[in-house]
Amino acid sequence: xxxxxxxxxxxxxxxxxxFGVEDPWTLSDxxxxxxxxYLVGRxxxxxxxxxxxxxxxLTRAAQSAIELLEPVGRGDHASMRGGHGILGTTGPQxxxxxxxxxxxxxxxxxxxxxxxxxLPESDAEPASKAPLQGLGPEQAPGRDDxxxxxxxxxxxxxxxxxxxxxxxxRSGAYGFIYLSDGQGQRPNPEVWPETVQRLVADGLLDQDxxxxxxxxxxxxxxxxxxxxxxxxxxxxxxxxxxxxxxxxTAAISGVVADSAVAPATNAATKPSRSR
Numbered sequence: 001x002x003x004x005x006x007x008x009x010x011x012x013x014x015x016x017x018x019f020g021v022e023d024p025w026t027l028s029d030x031x032x033x034x035x036x037x038y039l040v041g042r043x044x045x046x047x048x049x050x051x052x053x054x055x056x057x058l059t060r061a062a063q064s065a066i067e068l069l070e071p072v073g074r075g076d077h078a079s080m081r082g083g084h085g086i087l088g089t090t091g092p093q094x095x096x097x098x099x100x101x102x103x104x105x106x107x108x109x110x111x112x113x114x115x116x117x118x119l120p121e122s123d124a125e126p127a128s129k130a131p132l133q134g135l136g137p138e139q140a141p142g143r144d145d146x147x148x149x150x151x152x153x154x155x156x157x158x159x160x161x162x163x164x165x166x167x168x169x170r171s172g173a174y175g176f177i178y179l180s181d182g183q184g185q186r187p188n189p190e191v192w193p194e195t196v197q198r199l200v201a202d203g204l205l206d207q208d209x210x211x212x213x214x215x216x217x218x219x220x221x222x223x224x225x226x227x228x229x230x231x232x233x234x235x236x237x238x239x240x241x242x243x244x245x246x247x248x249t250a251a252i253s254g255v256v257a258d259s260a261v262a263p264a265t266n267a268a269t270k271p272s273r274s275r
Contacts, residue, residue: 008059011051011108015044018112024048027115040115047108054104058097065090109177113194117147148198157195158222158230160187161205167217168196168207180217196220204229 003022004013015024028041068090149157160166165182177193180186199205204226208219222230 008055009052010055010105011048014051014108014112015048018116037115037118040111040118044108044111044115047104047111050104051101051108054097054101058094058101061090061094061097065094145194145198148192148194153192153195154199154204155230155233156189157191157199158204158226158233160189160191161220161222161226162230166191166196166220168193168213168220169215169217170213199226 002013002016004016006013012022012024015027016022019027021027024045025042027044028038031038031041160181163182165180166187167180169178169180178186179191179193179196181188196205196207200207200220203223206221206223206226208221211218
């Protein structure tokens with residue numbers, strides 16, 4: 001059970017939901033300082049802290065606004081005579097805090113996504129090649145998004161879109177991006193949102209922006225270029241498998257031949273033991 005109330009500490013709540021830890025700072029505790037998991041773990045914890053602090057400020061400002069408006073709600077017209085408006089500076093303060101909290105939450109969700117990809121059990125690229133989103137240029141030089149389509153992820157995403165019903169969403173509660181299939185479930189096999197974003201940018205997928213990003217989600221479809229890429233990938237796959245099979249067969253044959261020769265060689269060179 002999540003130990004954090006989302007209404008009070010949404011940052012810590014999200015980290016607990018994603019990683020099962022009560023304290024976000026523990027994500028970096030078991031890693032050396034130069035390890036990417038240490039750097040991104042601290043980034044997750046700092047972002048969660050910022051979200052919670054801004055959320056607290058926003059909650060207090062909203063409560064102040066409610067208190068200022070209570071007399072108006074009771075019909076007290078005297079409270080409407082203020083020279084600086086009913087809310088004074090509270091209204092602009094709330095707008096600013098809403099924008100800052102949204103930006104902090106977006107940073108947190110990016111950090112959480114990056115940490116997931118760095119975990120050893122993840123199906124992601126090795127940590128040395130995964131992008132450290134949010135890190136400065138001096139910490140993550142020369143990174144790009146080729147990791148998003150590596151390891152068969154491009155073909156998997158294209159096939160998922162071809163199957164129909166794949167939609168791109170943004171969570172209304174947390175702000176992170178995710179995908180759902182035709183039944184409203186997470187796609188299985190998994191498809192990364194970052195892969196879809198890359199394929200949309202490359203012109204292989206079309207994202208229906210006329211639909212709501214939060215609900216029902218934006219439907220994805222193959223472009224003509226995407227259909228051609230999918231056909232080419234499927235044509236190439238059997239050839240690659242056959243080449244790998246031939247290579248493995250040759251390697252096994254070589255090992256068997258070597259093992260057949262080895263005993264004779266050993267017998268000829270092995271010195272006799274005197275009694």
